Amino acid sequence: MPYTEDREAWTKGQGLWEHIPVETWNDWGWQLKNRLTKVEQLEQFMTLTPEEKQGCYFANSKLALAITPYFFNLIDRNDPNCPIRRQVIPRGEEMTIAPEELLDPVGEDEHMKVPGLVHRYPDRVLFLVTDRCAAYCRYCTRSRLVSNAQDYNFHPEYEQGLRYIESHPEVRDVLLSGGDPLLLADRKLDHLLGRLRAIKHVEFIRIGSRIPVFLPQRITPELCTILKKHGPIWMSIHVNHPKECTQELKDACDRLSYAGVPLGNQSVLLKGVNDDADVMKALVHRLLRMRVRPYYLYQCDLITGSAHLRTSVQKGIDIIRSLRGHTTGYGIPQFVIDAPGGGGKIPINPDYVEKVDEDEIVLRNYEGERFTYPLKPGKGAPVSEPYTYET
Numbered sequence: 001m002p003y004t005e006d007r008e009a010w011t012k013g014q015g016l017w018e019h020i021p022v023e024t025w026n027d028w029g030w031q032l033k034n035r036l037t038k039v040e041q042l043e044q045f046m047t048l049t050p051e052e053k054q055g056c057y058f059a060n061s062k063l064a065l066a067i068t069p070y071f072f073n074l075i076d077r078n079d080p081n082c083p084i085r086r087q088v089i090p091r092g093e094e095m096t097i098a099p100e101e102l103l104d105p106v107g108e109d110e111h112m113k114v115p116g117l118v119h120r121y122p123d124r125v126l127f128l129v130t131d132r133c134a135a136y137c138r139y140c141t142r143s144r145l146v147s148n149a150q151d152y153n154f155h156p157e158y159e160q161g162l163r164y165i166e167s168h169p170e171v172r173d174v175l176l177s178g179g180d181p182l183l184l185a186d187r188k189l190d191h192l193l194g195r196l197r198a199i200k201h202v203e204f205i206r207i208g209s210r211i212p213v214f215l216p217q218r219i220t221p222e223l224c225t226i227l228k229k230h231g232p233i234w235m236s237i238h239v240n241h242p243k244e245c246t247q248e249l250k251d252a253c254d255r256l257s258y259a260g261v262p263l264g265n266q267s268v269l270l271k272g273v274n275d276d277a278d279v280m281k282a283l284v285h286r287l288l289r290m291r292v293r294p295y296y297l298y299q300c301d302l303i304t305g306s307a308h309l310r311t312s313v314q315k316g317i318d319i320i321r322s323l324r325g326h327t328t329g330y331g332i333p334q335f336v337i338d339a340p341g342g343g344g345k346i347p348i349n350p351d352y353v354e355k356v357d358e359d360e361i362v363l364r365n366y367e368g369e370r371f372t373y374p375l376k377p378g379k380g381a382p383v384s385e386p387y388t389y390e391t
């Protein structure tokens with residue numbers, strides 16, 4: 001059945017927690033304290049499938065189970081195939097590990113110069129400043145270290161990372177990630193951003209965060225003041241499905257935008273979540289309405305126990321083809337594979353070139369029509385009169 005969305009409506013509300021005072025609901029500390037982290041808590045509100053129940057029992061030995069009340073409300077509890085549910089409720093399938101799957105699927109560890117600092121590209125670094133998130137995505141690329149369920153023993157201690165950046169003048173771009181950097185207390189974040197800004201060669205600072213999606217209450221005016229003070233700070237958020245684009249997320253994006261934070265989105269292509277052209281189109285339209293520019297669409301990494309969430313690369317290419325030309329160019333993310341073994345992000349594009357030789361390039365447009373662009377300069381003839389325009 002094709003996906004249709006109500007283009008006017010923005011979901012909002014306390015849902016199952018309607019009895020809580022609104023100030024309490026909007027307190028991000030309350031949201032964190034009241035996360036659903038146990039199978040018994042989930043079962044208070046919904047009937048889990050046997051697959052999910054099994055997943056919950058061993059989640060804490062792989063990647064912690066945690067869902068904020070705010071995000072839990074977005075789940076359709078009557079639909080076992082709900083796209084929100086698939087992202088955060090563990091499944092027994094997570095414990096089946098295919099031979100091609102890896103604990104460190106994009107080879108970060110081999111580029112880790114000091115604990116938490118990945119220097120893979122010439123001019124920029126990935127700086128992991130915490131191992132905690134507001135809620136845990138079941139397909140987490142860093143499940144080996146995030147939530148520390150696997151005893152990976154990652155202790156974010158960012159002094160060493162800062163010293164590395166200070167002593168490497170080629171680093172002009174620092175990407176804060178984790179875990180979720182916006183879980184750090186305001187004071188800590190203020191200090192960290194101040195330290196980075198004080199490094200002359202650091203030109204570009206960005207934060208990768210799913211907090212606006214899991215915990216929009218965290219985007220307080222005080223946090224926005226800090227981001228503004230150290231700005232420009234760019235931010236990549238992580239929205240996978242149009243149902244995540246609520247009034248609360250929109251308001252949080254407004255606050256960030258007004259604080260001068262340019263926003264991008266990184267989606268992961270997930271089976272049964274967003275591997276559908278109509279869903280993806282609705283998503284990018286919602287993002288544009290929130291001033292968020294779709295940045296990357298990732299082929300799901302070969303993370304251990306993620307086979308049930310992965311779909312074919314062809315599906316991703318087909319989705320991009322269904323967007324290009326058919327809708328706003330600003331809405332089209334770059335589809336990438338983060339190559340196993342540490343190859344980095346590699347773009348994958350639909351092929352619009354039918355033929356190219358010395359004489360011409362033959363192209364297909366988004367409607368499948370053929371066009372030719374000549375490549376050989378023809379022999380020119382001088383015009384005898386200057387150009388005039390008839391009036």
Ligand SMILES: *Cc1c(COP(=O)(O)O)cnc(C)c1O
Nearest residue numbers: 118119120121124125126175345
């Ligand atoms: C994704 C990533 C970056 C940033 O890459 P961009 O293409 O500039 O967004 C930097 N370092 C690492 C290790 C990454 O995985």
